[in-house]
Amino acid sequence: MKTYVKILLGVVVFIALGGIGAALYFFNLQHRNLGKAKPDFVITAIDLQKAFEENESAATAKFVNKVIEVRGSIESVKPGEGSILNVTLKTGSDLSSVICTFARDADPLKLNAGNQVSIRGECSGFLMDVLLNDCSLIK
Amino acid sequence: MKRIVILFTIFFFFLAANGQKYMTKNGYIGFFSHSAMEDIKGDNNQVAGVLDISTGEMVFQVLIKSFHFEKALMEEHFNENYMESDKFPKSTFRGKITNLSSVDFTKQGKSDVTVEGDLNMHDVTNKISAKGTVEVVQGGVIAVSKFNIVPEDYKITIPGVVRDNIAKTLEISVNMKYAPVGSK
Numbered sequence: 001m002k003t004y005v006k007i008l009l010g011v012v013v014f015i016a017l018g019g020i021g022a023a024l025y026f027f028n029l030q031h032r033n034l035g036k037a038k039p040d041f042v043i044t045a046i047d048l049q050k051a052f053e054e055n056e057s058a059a060t061a062k063f064v065n066k067v068i069e070v071r072g073s074i075e076s077v078k079p080g081e082g083s084i085l086n087v088t089l090k091t092g093s094d095l096s097s098v099i100c101t102f103a104r105d106a107d108p109l110k111l112n113a114g115n116q117v118s119i120r121g122e123c124s125g126f127l128m129d130v131l132l133n134d135c136s137l138i139k
Numbered sequence: 140m141k142r143i144v145i146l147f148t149i150f151f152f153f154l155a156a157n158g159q160k161y162m163t164k165n166g167y168i169g170f171f172s173h174s175a176m177e178d179i180k181g182d183n184n185q186v187a188g189v190l191d192i193s194t195g196e197m198v199f200q201v202l203i204k205s206f207h208f209e210k211a212l213m214e215e216h217f218n219e220n221y222m223e224s225d226k227f228p229k230s231t232f233r234g235k236i237t238n239l240s241s242v243d244f245t246k247q248g249k250s251d252v253t254v255e256g257d258l259n260m261h262d263v264t265n266k267i268s269a270k271g272t273v274e275v276v277q278g279g280v281i282a283v284s285k286f287n288i289v290p291e292d293y294k295i296t297i298p299g300v301v302r303d304n305i306a307k308t309l310e311i312s313v314n315m316k317y318a319p320v321g322s323k
Contacts, residue, residue: 029211060228064204078165080184081314086165099164101184103207124185124204125228129164131185131205 031103034120035136037067045072045098045130049091052126063123063130069138070098074115077108087111087119087135096128100135110137159193161280161317168201168313172306179213179305181206188315190280192244195236197254197282199313202228221295222261230260232267242273249274254284263293271313284313 041063043051048070051059072089075097080086085108089098100119102111111117118139121132166186172179185205189198203224208214218224234256236242242250255268271284287308290297297305 027210027212030209031211031214080165081167081169081182084182084184086184088164099185101205101207125202127164127185127187127200127202127229129187131202133185133205133207 031134033136034067034122034134035138037120039069039120040066042069043071045070045089046092048130049093049096049098052130053093053096056126060125064125066123067120068123068132069118069120070100070132071118072098072116074111074113074117076113077111085111087117088129089117089119096130098130098132100132102135102137103133107137159191160320161190161192162320163188163315163317166199166313166315168199168311170206171310171312173310174304174306176304179208181208181213181217183207186313186315188282188317189320190282190315190317192242192280195239197232197234197236197256199232199315201230203230203260204228221290221297227260227262230258232256232258234267236273242275244275244280247275247277252282258288261293261295265292269313278318280317282313282315282317284311286311 048063048068051063070089072091075088075090078086078088080101085102087100087102089100091097100121117137119132119135120138121135124131124133164187165184166188167182167184168186169180169182183201183206185202187200190196203222204218206214206217208217234254236252237255238251238253242252249272251270252273253268253270255266257264258267267286267288269284269286271282271286274281274283287310289308290305
């Protein structure tokens, strides 16, 4: 076999392996660890809930799909399916709050009603409450 | 006289409303797709729901973006290609327990129920019927159900290339832990 054929073959194999590797990498990509992601907004739970209650469409355009670091006082902690934890933060309203869902790495010992916390998560929008997903406890 | 009537109406309303409505904002709805190619599971732990035990009415509401997947790419495809969650952010079910008389809400225990109603998602509304159980427990009511839906019924088009990766019918699981309205 001529040298240039060998080199060409080597290049083709290299590209093919690279392509397969990249495809597998993107297919299996896990969620971003939002605990390390830079937040797009840092805001109190009171202000975040107020923004959605006053103008839902404007707040949706501004906050949804963004990483938000929300500060507030924990009203309640409720377990969901599996190891999920739902942490509700107090706001200015009795009926509406900010609900932060922790999918993993949640340490329930640090999450108690009355605690002042900073939680980072991705905003999904507003139902009766402002909903954050994929949350991490910052402090 | 007028004032008394108003007071009486308010009093009666409170009496009727008290202990009749149950709700949760931390309910669970998940879906599961099994195919020869792969299993896909989406979980939503932010389901808002109200149950009126005097009429058997049930309302569920979810944000599509609150469905969570194991892989980031699945979540992206679900939101952008299939559910178009920027255009249709919410899904709602409004229905009723059809055999309400077979549930005794005054004592603890589990009963089989059938719920019928309208499921709206992806801007399409369909009548559905689901079997499940309602369990009266200390301080609340737990409602559980499993039923199937067909994505194409909701104008969700799945491209031919990946059609074999997604089951023809999806299994929906519901698990709601309701508390009486007014309790935290």
